[in-house]
Amino acid sequence: MSNLTPEVLISEDDIRKRVAELAQQISTDYNDSGDLVMIGVLKGSFIFLADLSRQLKIPRTIEFIAVSSYGSGSVSSGAVRLVMDVRGNIEGKHVLIVEDIVDTGHTLKYLIGMLKSHRPASVKTAALVRKAESAEVDVTIDYLGFDIGNEWVVGYGLDYAEQHRTLPYIGVVKPTDT
Ligand code: PRP
Numbered sequence: 038m039s040n041l042t043p044e045v046l047i048s049e050d051d052i053r054k055r056v057a058e059l060a061q062q063i064s065t066d067y068n069d070s071g072d073l074v075m076i077g078v079l080k081g082s083f084i085f086l087a088d089l090s091r092q093l094k095i096p097r098t099i100e101f102i103a104v105s106s107y108g109s110g111s112v113s114s115g116a117v118r119l120v121m122d123v124r125g126n127i128e129g130k131h132v133l134i135v136e137d138i139v140d141t142g143h144t145l146k147y148l149i150g151m152l153k154s155h156r157p158a159s160v161k162t163a164a165l166v167r168k169a170e171s172a173e174v175d176v177t178i179d180y181l182g183f184d185i186g187n188e189w190v191v192g193y194g195l196d197y198a199e200q201h202r203t204l205p206y207i208g209v210v211k212p213t214d215t
Contacts, residue, residue, distance in 0.1 A: 042208070043191050043192065043201060043204065043208025043209055043210050044208055044209045044211075045206050045207075045208055046185065046188070046190060046206075046207045046208055046209050047166075047183055047185075047206060047207035048206050049205040049206045052165075052182070052193060052205075052206065052207065053088075055182045055183065056085070056088050056089055056092065056165075056182070057092055059089060059163065059180045059182065060089055060092035060093050060094075061092075061094075062180060063089075063093060063095075063133070063163070063180060064093050064094040064095050067095050067131060067133075068095055070131055071129075071130070071131060071158060072096075072098070072129070072130040072131060072158075073095060073096065073097040073098070073130070073131045073133060074097065074098045074099070074100055074123075074125070074127055074130045074131070074132055074133070074157075075089075075090050075097055075098070075099055075100070075133045075135055076100045076101065076102050076123060076127075076132060076133065076134050076135065076148075076152070077099065077100070077101050077102070077135045078101075078102055078103070078104065078134065078135065078136050078137075078144065078148065079101050079102065079103040079121070080103075080194070080196075080202070081136070081137035081138060081194045081195050081196065081202075082135045082136055082137045082194060083194055084137075084193050084194040084202075084203075085135060085136075085137050085163075085165045085182075085193065085194055086099070086135045089135065089163065098125065100123040100124060100125055100127070101121070101123070102119075102121060102122060102123055102148065103119075103120040103121035104117050104118060104119055104120055104144055104147065104148065105117070105118050105120050106118075106143065106144065115141065115143045115173065115174075116143075117143055117144050117147035117148075119151065123152075123155075126155075127152065127155045127157045128155055128156045128157065129156070129157065129158050130157050130158055131157065131158050131159045131161075132152055132157040132158075132159065132160045132161070133161050133162070133163055133180075134148055134149065134152065134160065134161070134162045134163065135163050135164075136162065136163070136164040136165070137164070137165050137166070137193070137194040137195050138164065138165065138166045138167070138168070138190070138195060139164045139166075139167045139168070139172075139176065139178060140168050140171045141171055141172065141173040141174065142172050142173055142174040142175070142176040143173065143174060145162060145164070145176045145178075146174045146176045149162065149176070161179040161180070162176070162177065162178050162179050162180070163178070163179065163180035163181075164178045164180075164181055164182065165182040165183065165193065165194075165207075166182055166183050166184070166185050166190065166195075166207065167181055167183075167184050167185070168184075168185055168186070168187055169184045169185075170186065170187045171187055183207075185207075188209045189209065189210045189211075190207050190208065190209055190210070191204060191207070191208050191209075191210050192204030192205070192206050192207050192208045193205065193206065193207050195207065197210045
């Protein structure tokens with residue numbers, strides 16, 4: 038692995054401000070709506086989920102789910118497989134899926150359909166970043182942090198070959214860095 042530090046794309050300060058705005062909006066939207074369960078998609082969402090959930094001003098519970106994509110390397114075939122389901126019962130609850138990044142959209146689309154089969158009261162989505170140019174399926178992100186270009190980003194939960202997840206900012210890895 039390279040010792041090069043990824044170039045900053047979205048600073049720690051900008052992330053902090055945007056996460057606070059999203060938390061405020063979610064707190065307003067779900068106020069008095071009933072049980073809210075935030076479901077983090079492993080592994081990449083763990084930092085975003087931690088920061089976002091701690092800033093909410095409304096009651097919420099936390100679940101995790103894990104999926105894997107079929108396909109080789111960084112090229113997804115679009116087929117998604119459930120690796121770990123939520124532990125708790127989400128029937129009748131308001132579900133907020135929390136993702137670090139939406140790329141092709143296949144993972145989020147699969148999760149929305151799968152979680153709806155548990156008969157929740159509602160399903161909405163939050164993602165810190167979206168690669169708008171990479172979208173292959175139409176999927177709604179109700180709470181979006183940032184739109185980015187088609188670069189490989191790391192940090193704030195995102196990895197390149199499991200490296201850089203704990204960087205406090207979103208950085209860009211160039212092929213020459215690896
Ligand atoms: C990333 C991300 C999403 C998915 C999005 O996970 O966390 O779950 O890819 O891609 P898509 O929109 O093309 O479906 P990744 O497979 O990198 O796993 P990780 O979260 O464990 O790093």
